[in-house]
Amino acid sequence: MSAPSVAACTAQVDDAQEPPFVRSCYGVFSRAAAVALAMGEWRAWGQVVYDGNPADDAPADPDAKAERKPGFWQRVGLYWWLGMDESNPTSGWTGEHDASGNIFAAEDDGDYAWSAAFISFVMRMAGAGPAFPYSESHSVYIDAAIAETQDHLGQYGIQAEPPDAYAPAVGDLICYGRNGASTLTYAELPAGRFTGHCGLVVDRQPGQISIVGGNVQDAVALTHVPVTGQGMLAAPDGTVVDTRYPWLVVIRVAYND
Secondary structure (H helix, E strand, C coil): CCCCCCCCCCCCCCCCCCHHHCCCCCCCCCHHHHHHHHHHHHHHHEECCCCHHHHCCCCCCCHHHHCCCHHHHHHHHHHHHHHCCCCCHHHHCCEEEEECCCCCHHHHHHHHHHHHHHHHHHHEEEEEEHHHHCCHHHHHHHHHHHHHHHHHCCCCCCECCCCCCCCCCCCCCCEEEEHHCCCCCHCCCCCCCCCCEEEEEEEEEEEEEEEEEEEEEEEEEEEEEECCCCCCCCCCCCCEEECCEEEEEEEEEEECC
């Protein structure tokens, strides 16, 4: 399958969400920059490594959530502010505040999930410009990638690949459906709005890849994901190698480097 088209960096609309280095294209949309940004945030959160199975986790202590601690709820606020478009009401959220500045209950943080905001933040700060559909929901850019693959719209520099046919490269995104969407398959995409999660591939080694994602254990965390000998998330029969997460799709990202 052909690679997604690459969007040249061009000056963007004067948007409060875009700092001058993004708005005026100080650099190209770079794979190295996206990975460095994700890894930098991971280090800022204390280099959390999460390789457990969420199904086995005990309920989190609301008072111990990293996203609500001083210095970290503000950091989540930056992901929302810089990752979302200015018109998006979620752009005013933080790790513990709604858009009006009211503190929401820790047990309600699922209504303010920020993993997609984190990915949007990384893509925007790396210089994706109009080549990425920034959203508070992973399903928006999953479906956009499917549309680019099926209809060749040329609107975004992303493309969807099935987990049993393409080995994720560093800088790509891998995604799965959560809750009611956990049984969703690649063949059923696009699926409209659904709950999901994506992580950015930051390293590849024989038998596994490493991803960084936001709102994992209420932090930015690194997770090791097993792959086949050919580097795929799933075997030729479609069986996902990772028994913890039902990996659904790989999103190839078109970088300029």
